[in-house]
Amino acid sequence: MSDHFDVTRWRPAPFLPERESRDGALIFVVAVLCFLACLTAMGVIAANRAAAGWTGQLTGEATVIVRPRGGETPDAAAARAAEALAGVAGVSEARALEPEKAYDLIRPWLGDVSDLADLPVPRLVAVTLDPKHPANAKALSLALKTQDIDATVDDHSIWIKDIRRAGDVVRWLGAGVFALIAGAAGAVIAFATRAGLAARRDVVEVLHLAGAEDGYIARLFQVRFARLAGLAGLIGAAGSGVVGAILRLMGGGEGLTPALPLAWTDLIAVVPCPLLAAIVAAIAAQVTAIRLIRDMR
């Protein structure tokens, strides 16, 4: 008996070679896809947070433009409007803003006028709404009308709609990119399985003739490619995690920018990547292998 061979320590070698020359390229391609998928996931989460933040700010506030009537001064009209609005159910606070705030808003159109105070500039009242039961624009308008105050209520509903629509677009876009990347990864794995089966036709033939079932042989390819994709997923996830961490650090406390506030917890989004990659690969390899093995039977 061979000096080097100990039968009692023998363990079956895998029917498919553990390493193939094509493995490196396959791992690289799937890792890049996983990297992009993870960045997409983090981007979608950050964009969602930004949209939720903006919507929250806008739904919690309303702005009322007050125009003075008759001999009433603008400041008096604003004060009266603030008082009327403060009593409406669903309003936490109503505060007449300083005239300078209104001047700041119209200055870009009028230019640097020396004495803005002489102009009939409307005053602004900032209304903070009860976050649980916010008052709507109709209730605010009614309260002002009851007090005979000429005013326009802006509850930011136009902006909120736009932001929500933009949030939905980002979500769907993210889901689309995700599906596209998963599809591309599946196609790459299916292609690799096809090449692997062609290269290992001898294994398929021997196992078939020795009585292996199609499913048994397909599982060999399934496990092999799931492992490779899992490894690629790990590399891609780690890479995107590092990039996410750098972006977070670069952005300080507010993330990369206030428009894309990346949080440390968002990095958790990359964790399922290796498992998802392995699952996509396992399905693609199984479907491809079964079909080809049946043809080779």
Place this chain on the structure above:
Amino acid sequence: MSGLDFGLAPGSFHFVTGPSGAGKSTLLKLVYLAATPTRGQVRLFGHDTARVTAQTRPRLRRRIGVVFQDLLLLEHLSTFDNAAVPLRIGGHRPTEYRADVAELLSWVGLGERMDAMPATLAGGEKQRLAIARAVVNRPELLLADEPTGNVDHDMALRIFRLFVELNRLGTTVLIATHDQDLVARSGKPILHLEGGRLEHRAPHRPVAS
């Protein structure tokens, strides 16, 4: 081939002889379900091979041991791993069979080459490995296509004795060969293929070895 009509009784031992291209390999392929007849019927363990389902086919194949003419060894597996393939597919645990595999490999003269890769084996060693793989799970039917083509006379006789021993234990044996000397010494019945026709020939008188 046409007009073939023969049966292999359980426990029988036959040689298939004939010139190159007579169809010996095709005949074996028809039996081990690698080919289906364009006409007629091949029945294997009571099943019409043209009609066996995808589920039944592997089960039938596991009852057959085949020594392929081109050997079909897996180049990335060691001698030991190649020999153990049918047992692994049969779902046995390594602890159940590794001692038997080692014993069989020693018996066919590969005891010193168990961890060798097929590429490093000589032609005769490869052939003996293919034989070991075919018989390792004690098949009910053993088919061998030129099993002694690359081995010397002594090893050919040794292999033949292994086949006889398996046959004695109940395995039905069908061997396609050019080795007229082996056929002459065996005293076993012959199915002779020539011109697409099959001829049943009586066994030669066995020659004492």
